Amino acid sequence: MAERTREDVLDDLDRVDRIDGAGSSGPDQPGEPDGSVGGPTPRPGRTRPPRPAGSGPVRWTLRLVAIGYVVVLVLLPLAVMLVRVFGDGLGAFVASVTAPEAVTSIILSVEVAVQSVVINTVFGLAAALLITRYRFWGRSALNALIDVPVSVSPVIAGLALILVYGQNGWFGGALAAVGVQVIYNAPGIVLATSFVTLPLVVRELVPVLEEIGLEQDQAGRALGANAWQRLWRLTLPSVRWALAYGVVLSLARALGEYGAVRVVAGNILGYTQTMPLLAAQRYTDLDENGAFAISFVMVAIAVLSIVVVAILRPKEES
Amino acid sequence: MADAQRAAGIRADGISKRFGDFVALDDVDLAVPSGRLTALLGPSGGGKSTLLRIIAGLDTADTGTVVIDGQDATRLPPQRREVGFVFQHYAAFKHLSVFRNVAFGLEVRRRPKAEIRARVHELLELVHLTQFADRLPAQLSGGQRQRMALARALAAEPKVLLLDEPFGALDAKVRKELRDWLRRLHDEVHVTTVFVTHDQEEALEVSDEIVVINHGRVEQVGSPNDLYDRPANEFVMEFLGPTTRLDGRLLRPHDIDVFADAAPGTVPAVVQRLQRVGFEVRADLRRTDGDQQTFWVQLTPGQVETLDLAVDTPVWVRPARRAAVIEPALT
Numbered sequence: 001m002a003e004r005t006r007e008d009v010l011d012d013l014d015r016v017d018r019i020d021g022a023g024s025s026g027p028d029q030p031g032e033p034d035g036s037v038g039g040p041t042p043r044p045g046r047t048r049p050p051r052p053a054g055s056g057p058v059r060w061t062l063r064l065v066a067i068g069y070v071v072v073l074v075l076l077p078l079a080v081m082l083v084r085v086f087g088d089g090l091g092a093f094v095a096s097v098t099a100p101e102a103v104t105s106i107i108l109s110v111e112v113a114v115q116s117v118v119i120n121t122v123f124g125l126a127a128a129l130l131i132t133r134y135r136f137w138g139r140s141a142l143n144a145l146i147d148v149p150v151s152v153s154p155v156i157a158g159l160a161l162i163l164v165y166g167q168n169g170w171f172g173g174a175l176a177a178v179g180v181q182v183i184y185n186a187p188g189i190v191l192a193t194s195f196v197t198l199p200l201v202v203r204e205l206v207p208v209l210e211e212i213g214l215e216q217d218q219a220g221r222a223l224g225a226n227a228w229q230r231l232w233r234l235t236l237p238s239v240r241w242a243l244a245y246g247v248v249l250s251l252a253r254a255l256g257e258y259g260a261v262r263v264v265a266g267n268i269l270g271y272t273q274t275m276p277l278l279a280a281q282r283y284t285d286l287d288e289n290g291a292f293a294i295s296f297v298m299v300a301i302a303v304l305s306i307v308v309v310a311i312l313r314p315k316e317e318s
Numbered sequence: 319m320a321d322a323q324r325a326a327g328i329r330a331d332g333i334s335k336r337f338g339d340f341v342a343l344d345d346v347d348l349a350v351p352s353g354r355l356t357a358l359l360g361p362s363g364g365g366k367s368t369l370l371r372i373i374a375g376l377d378t379a380d381t382g383t384v385v386i387d388g389q390d391a392t393r394l395p396p397q398r399r400e401v402g403f404v405f406q407h408y409a410a411f412k413h414l415s416v417f418r419n420v421a422f423g424l425e426v427r428r429r430p431k432a433e434i435r436a437r438v439h440e441l442l443e444l445v446h447l448t449q450f451a452d453r454l455p456a457q458l459s460g461g462q463r464q465r466m467a468l469a470r471a472l473a474a475e476p477k478v479l480l481l482d483e484p485f486g487a488l489d490a491k492v493r494k495e496l497r498d499w500l501r502r503l504h505d506e507v508h509v510t511t512v513f514v515t516h517d518q519e520e521a522l523e524v525s526d527e528i529v530v531i532n533h534g535r536v537e538q539v540g541s542p543n544d545l546y547d548r549p550a551n552e553f554v555m556e557f558l559g560p561t562t563r564l565d566g567r568l569l570r571p572h573d574i575d576v577f578a579d580a581a582p583g584t585v586p587a588v589v590q591r592l593q594r595v596g597f598e599v600r601a602d603l604r605r606t607d608g609d610q611q612t613f614w615v616q617l618t619p620g621q622v623e624t625l626d627l628a629v630d631t632p633v634w635v636r637p638a639r640r641a642a643v644i645e646p647a648l649t
Contacts, residue, residue: 215407216411218403219405219411221375225422234411237414
């Protein structure tokens with residue numbers, strides 16, 4: 001058998017390929033035990049659901065209700081706002097969003113959003129890897145804690161931050177002694193924003209990491225890759241779309257956060273006033289058009305985010 | 319292959335591993351001769367995959383040492399053990415092309431680009447995937463993916479190649495072809511190879527040496543013929559092929575001679591059922607003396623014709639002269 005030449009081996013492989021369905025970029029082997037091997041695994045929401053057994057009228061009613069609901073709840077208010085924003089002409093809108101306090105609020109909001117998104121991307125990746133790859137004491141507790149920001153009112157988050165970092169809080173005094181003011185200052189806003197956006201990246205990454213499993217990383221180890229090489233060459237490329245989606249969601253959420261920021265920011269005009277705070281302030285000051293103008297900026301950013309997500313999403317299917 | 323792989327042996331001594339209360343490996347010693355193709359054979363959950371993963375460093379043993387190529391590897395992380403590992407479910411890097419998959423081990427070692435290209439093409443040729451170099455793993459069939467995984471594992475010239483149920487996820491026909499191919503590939507490459515399987519036919523056909531593992535212990539080590547002809551115990555005998563019992567003794571159903579007339583040492587029996595499966599006939603017999611014990615014999619259609627066997631035909635049987643027999647345990 002040792003005398004066989006390489007050509008013999010190759011010939012045999014040709015035979016195997018014919019049996020194995022090679023050449024066709026065809027479907028997976030039948031009976032592939034884990035559907036994660038790149039096959040056409042149907043994902044929920046991706047495949048067209050079978051038509052309901054109900055008759056035409058049922059479908060039409062359902063469709064009307066769904067569309068009507070979205071129109072009344074989302075589209076109508078936004079459309080009315082749009083009319084109000086540009087009702088006084090483009091000049092009034094531009095003047096309103098380029099006013100000094102508006103510019104400051106836009107810059108502050110963007111700065112805060114970027115910082116908390118960076119923090120939560122790093123933390124989210126670390127937490128998601130921890131949850132999916134390791135079994136440790138307190139794992140389920142961590143998993144549950146990550147969801148707390150979604151279930152708790154943002155106002156409570158803000159109040160809790162004041163209890164910890166406020167003047168009479170646990171660390172507040174010590175931090176003030178070294179010249180760091182957290183509450184009524186940018187760091188507090190970043191903390192509050194990070195709190196409310198904390199689960200978004202983690203929740204996007206965990207299912208994808210679970211689907212990938214451990215073997216890819218172990219294969220990387222056996223092939224001589226160190227932890228950084230495995231992270232940069234294997235893990236991050238595998239989760240890049242989920243990560244991008246989580247980042248965009250976090251960004252949109254961070255820009256719009258009102259409750260938690262309202263509590264810790266103190267709403268100091270031109271200093272700790274983010275876009276949502278300014279919009280609310282203008283509204284209470286009876287500058288309705290000004291409030292709608294700054295709201296429009298936020299809506300525009302949010303819509304842009306959704307568009308980006310919509311473009312990203314199909315690419316998740318490789 | 320042009321670049322002669324360094325042949326290296328593996329020694330594992332006193333390996334124990336528990337998962338909670340479950341004892342996966344119980345003080346196992348293993349010696350894999352260099353340049354050979356060794357099978358770890360046993361039932362699922364017997365500990366063979368755990369042993370392979372401990373050799374690779376993907377799991378750590380509770381006790382014991384692992385020596386690869388004369389070097390103590392017990393405390394080395396897998397990335398420094400210079401082993402190639404092939405997973406049952408391929409563990410393909412789905413976002414990388416076939417070329418980049420195979421190149422991975424060389425890229426992380428920062429080898430020169432030209433060297434990587436040459437080496438990868440050489441390996442793709444070896445596993446006959448050259449024309450698929452730019453495809454993604456998802457565009458390959460299962461057998462092709464596993465060959466890619468094999469090329470990837472061989473790329474950085476490992477000291478040993480470890481395969482964990484490499485053909486377990488493939489369908490029967492492809493599995494058989496690939497195992498023949500693995501045997502020939504090994505004859506070409508000569509890298510010390512250990513592969514885990516629960517398929518005794520696969521182990522008997524492919525390997526130079528078989529290590530039978532069950533309940534976390536090594537039951538027997540030997541060449542395929544050794545194990546088949548001289549099984550150390552009932553477990554090994556039963557695991558390596560069909561068995562039946564005559565006079566309390568365990569033996570293979572093809573090791574029972576059947577006669578139409580009484581002969582020295584025979585016992586009388588009667589045919590209860592004849593079932594033909596391809597080229598073999600399975601004859602269920604019942605003894606007509608003593609305790610009316612039932613057993614079965616593997617015959618060829620020719621033998622059935624010569625003996626003129628049918629249901630209720632009386633026959634005389636005795637173990638064949640060179641039969642592998644496990645005597646009943648003394649209680």
